[in-house]
Amino acid sequence: MDRLKTEQSNPRGIPQAKFIDRVESLLNPSTCTNEDVDQLLKECQTRLQQYKFMEENKRLALNGNKSKIPNITKTLEMVQYLKERKEEDDDEPLQTNYELNETLYSKAEIDVQNLDNVYLWLGADVMMEYPLDEAIELLTTRLAVAKEAVTVAEEDLEFLREQITTMEVNTARVYNWDITRRKGLAPK
Amino acid sequence: MSEGKPNPNQELFQKQYDEFQETLEALNNKIGQLQGDIEEHNIVLKTITTAPKDRKCFHMIGGVLIEKTAGEVEPTLKTNVTKMNDAVENLKNEIQNTHKQFEDWKKKTGVKIVSANE
Numbered sequence: 001m002d003r004l005k006t007e008q009s010n011p012r013g014i015p016q017a018k019f020i021d022r023v024e025s026l027l028n029p030s031t032c033t034n035e036d037v038d039q040l041l042k043e044c045q046t047r048l049q050q051y052k053f054m055e056e057n058k059r060l061a062l063n064g065n066k067s068k069i070p071n072i073t074k075t076l077e078m079v080q081y082l083k084e085r086k087e088e089d090d091d092e093p094l095q096t097n098y099e100l101n102e103t104l105y106s107k108a109e110i111d112v113q114n115l116d117n118v119y120l121w122l123g124a125d126v127m128m129e130y131p132l133d134e135a136i137e138l139l140t141t142r143l144a145v146a147k148e149a150v151t152v153a154e155e156d157l158e159f160l161r162e163q164i165t166t167m168e169v170n171t172a173r174v175y176n177w178d179i180t181r182r183k184g185l186a187p188k
Numbered sequence: 189m190s191e192g193k194p195n196p197n198q199e200l201f202q203k204q205y206d207e208f209q210e211t212l213e214a215l216n217n218k219i220g221q222l223q224g225d226i227e228e229h230n231i232v233l234k235t236i237t238t239a240p241k242d243r244k245c246f247h248m249i250g251g252v253l254i255e256k257t258a259g260e261v262e263p264t265l266k267t268n269v270t271k272m273n274d275a276v277e278n279l280k281n282e283i284q285n286t287h288k289q290f291e292d293w294k295k296k297t298g299v300k301i302v303s304a305n306e
Contacts, residue, residue: 053216060220124225124232124268125248126261128239138235 004047004170010159012152014054017047017163020170023177029184037178044174048167055160062153068146075120076139083132085112201299208290215283222276229269236262 003026008016020026027036085094094110118135121127130138236245241259248254294300 056216057220057223061224064224119246122232122235123228124265126232126236126265127246127248127253128236128258129244 004043004167010156012156014156014159014163017051017166017170019166020173023174027177029181032181034182037174037181040174041171041178044167044171048164048171051160051164051167055157055164058153058156058160062150062157065146065149065153069143069150072139072143072146076136076143079118079132079135079139082110082112082115082118083136086115086132197297201297204293204297205299205301208286208293211286212283212290215279215286219276219279219283222272222279226269226272226276229265229272233262233265233269236265 004018004020006016006018010016026040082094091113094112096108096110097105098108100106115132117129117131119127120130120135120138236258239245239258241257243258245256245258245261246253247256247261247264
């Protein structure tokens with residue numbers, strides 16, 4: 001497997017695929033057997049499949065992180081709004097609609113003046129109590145982390161796509177090289 | 189996908205090939221899903237361990253929301269992570285086995301995959 005790898009890898013340790021510039025550097029045209037060529041082609045295939053597998057996994061991770069961002073943003077805005085209302089010296093309770101069930105809403109009042117804590121879903125079926133300021137802090141960090149993860153995943157996907165192309169071209173080059181080689185052998 | 193002239197087995201081979209691909213894809217999806225869950229649990233665990241142990245904390249178990257404290261929820265989450273890690277290991281073994289079966293099947297039937305792309 002090593003002959004299809006370079007020393008390089010991307011920041012997440014995904015190895016870079018080696019571009020086969022000259023097939024002769026891997027196979028000696030005068031001594032190599034059909035099995036040698038098949039072996040190399042097989043190695044190319046395996047490597048290609050590994051990259052594709054990684055690509056699929058990365059894509060899933062990326063979609064997961066992407067879908068989190070709007071949720072965090074909305075929650076953060078809500079907590080910030082509650083905090084603003086609390087700081088205003090307004091005795092009016094906050095009128096709101098809350099979802100009782102799908103398409104069914106009911107009216108509620110929030111006593112913002114005496115509101116100290118909110119409950120946040122942390123994920124993994126866990127909801128924890130947070131003072132307003134702590135909630136804002138947590139959500140802000142979460143948002144930054146999610147955005148960072150999206151950037152990283154997009155970078156990795158881009159890198160993986162390049163490696164996939166390299167390996168596809170490699171396979172084609174070895175294959176065509178082999179055809180020429182076999183033609184050269186035929187008359188003998 | 190099978191090689192050669194019209195072959196009475198062609199339909200059967202196609203079906204078997206599809207089955208292999210479907211199994212592999214299903215296993216991969218399952219692993220991805222579990223790994224996502226594990227990651228989520230780990231993030232929650234990180235948050236929960238920094239909170240005071242008596243902080244009010246709810247845990248949804250089978251559709252029921254139960255009031256607990258942060259200190260109580262933590263061990264439950266830890267066991268869940270261990271269980272999910274084991275499950276991922278099992279699924280990875282299963283993928284390897286299926287791959288092996290697929291290779292054996294290709295050898296036995298002489299089927300060659302002409303195009304690896306969908």
